[in-house]
Amino acid sequence: MANNINPLITQLLACTTAGEAKPVVDELVRQLCEITALDLHPALFLDEHATITPQGKAVSPTTAAQCAEDVQRTRVFMQAVYAAIQQKLQHKDSQGISLLYAGTGPFGLLLIPLLPLLDAARVRVTLLDIHAESLAKLQQVIDYLGVSHFVTHSEQTDACTWQTDQRYDLIISETMRQGLIQEPQVSIFSHLQQFLKDDGWLLPEIIRLDLWLSSGGSPALGASGPPDVHLGRVLQLDKASAIQIGRGDMSCAQGSLWVPDYASRLKHLKLTTFIQVFGDYQLHENQSQLTLPLFERNARVQPNSLLRFHYELGAYPQCVFAYEKMPALTVHSLPDSLEKNVQGIYHLPRLWHKVQLRKQAGTSSDIAQQLADIPASEWLLDRILFDQLGAGLEPALQKCYAAHELAEFEHWLANETVGDMTPEKIQRANQAILHFINNGTSGLDDSLALPLDAQQLAHWDEQGYLVVPGVLSPEESAAVRAAICDELQIREDDPATWYRPAMPMQKIMVQLFAHPALEVARKSDYIRRIFQQLWQRNDVVMATDRVSFNPPETATWQFPGPAMHWDVDLVVPIPFGTQALIYVTDVAENQGAFSCVPGFHKQIDEWLAQQPRGVDPQQQDWSQWSIKPIAAKAGDLIIWHHALPHGSSPNRAQLPRMVQYLNMYR
CATH class of the missing domain: 3.40.50 (Rossmann fold)
Known part of the structure; x- marks a missing residue:
């Protein structure tokens, strides 16, 4: 070579x-x-x-x-x-x-x-x-x-x-990692310095560690996070300090720093590394693997206190910090639902606090008691908040759980929902929360133009489901299909793309919640009036639900479910409730069609009362039930009473079935 x-x-x-x-x-x-x-x-x-x-x-x-x-x-x-x-x-x-x-x-x-x-x-x-x-x-x-x-x-x-x-x-x-952790750079320099000539140099000339209060360095916070607060220098490794440490004097690698009052978001300690290799040849924060910051998460250092530090030599060299922590989140009372966050949204601080408590469930009796005091009905309030803000329940809860601080979750809500967090959106959310807290009732408005006729209502009463044609136009249905294909990175006209193993699906469910194409149905006045008419009240809330992709079965891909089931607690009496979906493709009976047991809502209470104690009603031999697959056209709404057992079905046709789920509830 x-x-x-x-x-x-x-x-x-x-x-x-x-x-x-x-x-x-x-x-x-x-x-x-x-x-x-x-x-x-x-x-x-x-x-x-x-x-x-x-x-x-x-x-x-x-x-x-x-x-x-x-x-x-x-x-x-x-x-x-x-x-x-x-x-x-x-x-x-x-x-x-x-x-x-x-x-x-x-x-x-x-x-x-x-x-x-x-x-x-x-x-x-x-x-x-x-x-x-x-x-x-x-x-x-x-x-x-x-x-x-x-x-x-x-x-x-x-x-x-x-x-x-x-x-x-x-x-x-250069025998170091960021923060001078784990590797022996300090010990090597403090030993080898004795072999320098009087005018000799160590390279790097300076390795400096600084400590900061930080919001965590999360890109999710963007510019909205407060600036980091510099607490001070904790170690500078250079020729002079190497000589001092080599003599057994560690005073240059220990001390204390004053922690001032600071913004509550700065919950973490950040250790930064600066390297001056020689003169102007330097590495600053994040310019190299050697200068990535280190975080001590959720340090929550007590303001107006002293933080003590020392650099610890040994088999795992590292900076060690000792400080007084602010009282834990669990010590504080759970915020009231009418306490607003910085954007003026009711209930959000309480919801985030509850999730943090649940992360620590079982660690103390105080936490257990706080959780036990939360009424079960509050779960509906959580759901109303997310849906009014346009956030899917599942991803919102996951992000709320993972967020290190409320600000990070707030930023996610503002950026992962369709549309800005406008004053109008916040006002609607607050009104819905107040209505729920005050046990408000809202009957059907007499002036409302009711879309369902007597024949449709009779079918609903008897069968427990309805097919309402054409709630979306062909163009609107096509836009939803395009959103699903983009999310899955497939082509509607190319079967070879329908079965990629890495597609973001849970069975046939696609975790796509926020997209402008999905908002068309959610904001449809016609669809809203259908639900209002069935619920006989105005104050129903539109859910932010996901979509579905059910391709034809092949020798290597079989329908994974969900098969027949209920999505309601099977405890008598079953309350009124609805579920719904919109086909965005034409769907034949053998094309993975939505299926249900018509009329079962009229007998479910009696049937449940007859079930043997200890038997799970969800576990049935569904082949013995009168299950009906519902064929319909793209843009048609299927709405059913949630007391009907229901599910998708195997697709034994040639084309996929695509669906947008939606619902309204109270």
Whole structure:
């Protein structure tokens, strides 16, 4: 293989950005892997060849090589090392300089590829690594580049205990992770500093750790989160502090910081890493894997208190913080439903607080009591809130549970629902919440134009279901189909795309809740009046439900359900309630059609009373029931009494069945 390393190094030293450097670094790493026959990303790699020392983890040769792929780290470190060498050589006039490189890894990347650009008569190099495999592969790189005459000594050793009589102009080591955790950078520098000449330099020159109060660094919060609050510096590793720690004096790595009053959203502690490799060659927060921030989540440090810290050496080096925490969320009383959040929405702070309590259920009797005091009927209030804001119940609860703070959940609600969180939307939600809390009743408006005629109402009363044709136009149905296809990344006219294993489905349910095409039916005055007429009241709430895709069965894909079932607690008496869907494709009886047992709503209470104690009514031999599949056209609404057993059915036709679910409730 022709030696293309030298031109790559020349290019890399001229790069000024990570984007400019990336193709150069990628090619450099590729060639180094080829030289050393190193598989940079082996299957099932667990860093199993790392060495755990009393001073920290020495990563495996493979992991050390992978660090080269961190483009900004590689660019900045190599440019800094080269600049430091040049400056040292200028200061030494005709004299040579000696370099110690500890923790070389298999590539010796921070120094060895630079050597062909230097004068071997003036540069002498000592190489240390704890892994024999790294040094063996490094020798292949040295031989390939023809720079063995630079190397005066190479040794497999632990740099934290190694001894020598020699003194060095430069000591280079990058044996660290962000926050100086886990790896032995501090111990290596505090030991090796004794081998520096009086005017010698450690590279990196400065590694500084700073502590902040933070909203968590969540991209979801965007610009709405308050700015981080800088508490202060907790450690600066440089030549002076390395000497101090090397003498056994840890006072530079411990202390206390005052915590001021701060915004309640700043619940987390953030530890940042700044690296000054040499002069202006620096790595700032998030510019490299080495400078990613570390978070201590939900620290909730007590304002106007002292936070104490120290850097802990040993097998797992790390910064340790001790502080007084604010009272736990569970200590505070559950907010009232009429307490508003920052956007002015009722019940949202209480709902979020309840979810946080449930995450800690079973941890204390106080939590158990708070949860026990919440009336069961409040579940309906939670649902009304989400539906009025246009959030699907399932994803909203999942996000509420996962959010570290209410602000993060608020931001999700504002961005994952259709339309902005307008004053009008908030007002509608608040009115519905107040109506529910005040046990408001709202009979059917006498002036309302009722869409269902006497024949339809008679069918509803007798059979418990209705097919209402044409609630969506062909264009509106097509828009819903397009939304489903986009979500699943399929083509309606290409059966080969209908069965991709990674599609975001639960059985035949597609977890698509928020889309403008779905809002057409939800905002339809005609559909609303149908529900109002059946409920005989005006104050029904439109649910934010999902969609469905049921393709034809094949030899390798069989209908997964849901089969026949009820979605209501089977406790007598069964209350009135509705469920509904809109076909957005034409659906034949054998095309996965919605199926139900007509008329069963009239006998369900008596039937339940006759069931043996301990038997689950949902477990039935449905082949013995009079199940009717309902065929209808695209745009037709099927609405049924929720006391009817119902379900989808296997699609044994040629085309998929697509559906938008919707409902109104009270």
